[in-house]
Amino acid sequence: MNEISSSEKDLQQEHQQYIVPLGGWRRTHDCGQLNASDNGAEVCLMGWVQFRRDHGGLIFIDLRDRAGLTQTVFSPEVAPSAHESAHILRSEYVLAVKGRVRRRPEGMANPGMPTGEIEVVVLEWKLLNTSKTPPFMVEDRIDAAENLRLQYRYLDLRRPRMASNIITRHKLAQCTRNYMDENGFLEVETPFLTRSTPEGARDFLVPSRLNPGEFYALPQSPQLFKQLLMVSGLDRYFQIARCFRDEDLRADRQPEFTQIDVEMSFADEELVMEMAEGLIARIFKDVMRKDVALPFPRMPYEQAMAEYGVDKPDTRFGLKLCDVTEIVRGSEFKLFASAEMVKAFKVPGGESISRKDIDGYTEFVKIYGAQGLAWIKIRPEEWQSPIAKFLSEQERQGLAKALDLQAGDLVFFQAGAPDMVNAALGNLRVRLGQDLGLVNEGDYNFLWVTDFPLFEYDKDENRDVACHHPFTAARPEDMPKLQSDPASVKARAYDMVLNGTELGGGSIRNHSADAQRAMFAALGFKPEEAEAQFGFLMQALELGAPPHGGIAFGLDRMAMLLTGSNSIRDVIAFPKTQKATCLLTDAPAEVSPKQLRELGLRLREKEKDQ
RNA sequence: GGAGUGGUAGUUAAGACGGUUAUAACGCCGGCCUGUCACGCCGGAGGCCGAGGGUUCAAGUCCCUUCCACUCCGCCA
Numbered sequence: 001m002n003e004i005s006s007s008e009k010d011l012q013q014e015h016q017q018y019i020v021p022l023g024g025w026r027r028t029h030d031c032g033q034l035n036a037s038d039n040g041a042e043v044c045l046m047g048w049v050q051f052r053r054d055h056g057g058l059i060f061i062d063l064r065d066r067a068g069l070t071q072t073v074f075s076p077e078v079a080p081s082a083h084e085s086a087h088i089l090r091s092e093y094v095l096a097v098k099g100r101v102r103r104r105p106e107g108m109a110n111p112g113m114p115t116g117e118i119e120v121v122v123l124e125w126k127l128l129n130t131s132k133t134p135p136f137m138v139e140d141r142i143d144a145a146e147n148l149r150l151q152y153r154y155l156d157l158r159r160p161r162m163a164s165n166i167i168t169r170h171k172l173a174q175c176t177r178n179y180m181d182e183n184g185f186l187e188v189e190t191p192f193l194t195r196s197t198p199e200g201a202r203d204f205l206v207p208s209r210l211n212p213g214e215f216y217a218l219p220q221s222p223q224l225f226k227q228l229l230m231v232s233g234l235d236r237y238f239q240i241a242r243c244f245r246d247e248d249l250r251a252d253r254q255p256e257f258t259q260i261d262v263e264m265s266f267a268d269e270e271l272v273m274e275m276a277e278g279l280i281a282r283i284f285k286d287v288m289r290k291d292v293a294l295p296f297p298r299m300p301y302e303q304a305m306a307e308y309g310v311d312k313p314d315t316r317f318g319l320k321l322c323d324v325t326e327i328v329r330g331s332e333f334k335l336f337a338s339a340e341m342v343k344a345f346k347v348p349g350g351e352s353i354s355r356k357d358i359d360g361y362t363e364f365v366k367i368y369g370a371q372g373l374a375w376i377k378i379r380p381e382e383w384q385s386p387i388a389k390f391l392s393e394q395e396r397q398g399l400a401k402a403l404d405l406q407a408g409d410l411v412f413f414q415a416g417a418p419d420m421v422n423a424a425l426g427n428l429r430v431r432l433g434q435d436l437g438l439v440n441e442g443d444y445n446f447l448w449v450t451d452f453p454l455f456e457y458d459k460d461e462n463r464d465v466a467c468h469h470p471f472t473a474a475r476p477e478d479m480p481k482l483q484s485d486p487a488s489v490k491a492r493a494y495d496m497v498l499n500g501t502e503l504g505g506g507s508i509r510n511h512s513a514d515a516q517r518a519m520f521a522a523l524g525f526k527p528e529e530a531e532a533q534f535g536f537l538m539q540a541l542e543l544g545a546p547p548h549g550g551i552a553f554g555l556d557r558m559a560m561l562l563t564g565s566n567s568i569r570d571v572i573a574f575p576k577t578q579k580a581t582c583l584l585t586d587a588p589a590e591v592s593p594k595q596l597r598e599l600g601l602r603l604r605e606k607e608k609d610q
Numbered sequence: 611g612g613a614g615u616g617g618u619a620g621u622u623a624a625g626a627c628g629g630u631u632a633u634a635a636c637g638c639c640g641g642c643c644u645g646u647c648a649c650g651c652c653g654g655a656g657g658c659c660g661a662g663g664g665u666u667c668a669a670g671u672c673c674c675u676u677c678c679a680c681u682c683c684g685c686c687a
Contacts, residue, residue: 057644
């Protein structure tokens with residue numbers, strides 16, 4: 001091993017003697033833009049060596065930059081000295097070439113390459129830097145392990161796919177800025193160092209050196225500040241805002257993420273939604289060149305939960321859920337008889353789904369707390385099912401009618417607590433939609449989910465918590481029920497959903513201090529607690545707050561959708577691992593005793609100190 | 611906090627039934643090659659099988675512990 005690495009090191013080091021300064025050279029083009037119309041032009045390109053094809057005589061180097069690839073040719077006939085020295089070139093060496101664009105000879109064009117009609121005949125070139133052999137090849141088709149990619153993220157980002165993701169993300173942000181600016185929104189920065197608030201996700205805390213024992217929190221969102229900006233009379237605000245939440249990660253969740261954060265004064269739901277739809281349509285037009293039909297359809301939360309089992313329905317396919325609780329109440333099948341809720345959905349023609357697949361789906365729903373998965377195959381002559389023998393004729397007729405059953409259908413059932421039933425069937429429905437190819441990949445089904453409840457019950461805390469956040473206004477007609485019947489109170493909130501993914505959500509806020517106080521009371525805050533935590537907000541609301549509301553979009557998730565990525569990490573330049581570490585910089589890391597002392601912090605004694 | 615998948619040359623994977631010297635492809639190094647474009651041909655180097663412990667005459671393979679990455683549940687107003 002020493003031999004190879006030392007000889008490789010020697011080779012690369014030996015080549016370093018050929019490195020020269022730019023010496024005033026400037027690029028005339030990038031590596032993705034030349035075509036047949038540039039034939040004959042003298043150009044200067046700079047980039048990285050993608051492939052070297054050394055024919056002994058001719059040498060072909062594909063030069064790469066973020067824009068693409070251009071084939072360069074080193075020819076002993078055209079430029080003998082340039083050709084002679086080109087033998088040292090290796091993958092990922094950085095070079096500058098000056099040369100002449102020419103059409104490739106007849107039959108030599110590469111139609112698979114945007115620049116495939118031409119090549120650049122090198123007249124003169126400079127080695128700008130060498131490179132060790134990279135730990136993985138800089139190509140889209142290389143499937144390197146994610147930890148390697150993260151450790152060498154700068155190499156990963158050289159891959160065309162990743163570079164294109166970052167470019168798309170930039171376009172998304174830029175297009176947002178243009179649209180917001182055209183519509184009178186001001187981009188305002190809000191603090192990263194702010195105060196911890198009790199509701200919501202876990203905060204990242206920052207110790208204060210000047211105030212020992214006290215902590216800032218990084219913002220989970222700029223919510224309070226943007227409301228204060230409305231009280232300021234700045235009227236329309238937006239920010240492409242970094243947000244922080246110290247919760248566990250997922251494929252679509254990072255501890256720091258970016259929101260397109262928007263707030264508008266003198267606005268009601270309709271105005272905010274109209275503006276938001278305009279933004280999304282603009283983004284799809286500019287970034288995807290796709291027209292989006294406006295306005296988006298709307299669906300009340302209750303309908304979403306009833307028919308799809310989730311609050312972000314994917315409406316690209318059917319398989320809607322059906323509540324059959326009453327039909328099977330008192331059934332001989334004990335699991336159904338006494339269940340709080342029984343729901344079902346049918347898979348048309350699903351009779352051909354194998355027992356093995358059904359077993360797989362049974363395992364799948366157990367993730368969501370289901371004990372099992374009941375099913376029935378509707379055959380012309382009989383109902384084939386482990387539970388068929390328990391079903392009375394009346395129950396069968398009831399089910400057949402409610403689900404409109406035909407021969408060849410397959411029905412899945414789930415019985416139990418509503419949360420579990422909806423989660424299990426709602427997610428199974430999505431899974432089947434994928435497995436059965438019911439999703440047309442070109443479809444973009446936008447949807448507003450509206451009429452959310454204002455509260456949801458938190459079992460652990462044994463109290464109501466805000467469904468959206470505690471500054472969301474209740475529907476005016478529900479205000480009297482805040483104390484008496486909180487479960488029935490609807491929020492002036494709305495979520496934008498695309499193909500089963502929540503793109504964003506928002507609400508109209510309480511702009512009257514009294515309404516906000518009533519909200520805090522309903523959430524179980526004592527007046528003095530509310531005052532201590534949010535006194536500054538209530539005071540602001542008492543000093544001429546206009547009616548206002550807003551919305552926030554997940555920019556990372558949107559970038560994911562626009563680029564067809566499976567993970568949010570693929571649209572973030574430097575993401576964290578699932579344990580929230582950075583493999584590139586090795587953050588987080590221990591700090592010196594001096595730093596801790598200055599912050600007035602002492603770490604718990606480690607037990608391994610022996 | 612919990613469930614699952616994976617970790618073997620630089621990379622991606624095969625080997626899993628315990629038994630000679632651990633395979634392959636790509637990459638890397640050397641040689642040949644004037645129309646390639648994932649160039650081609652010939653030759654070569656490269657391994658503590660994630661780490662630690664155990665069982666055994668013998669462990670990449672079996673057992674235990676642990677670390678790392680990923681997916682999911684909980685959590686994420």
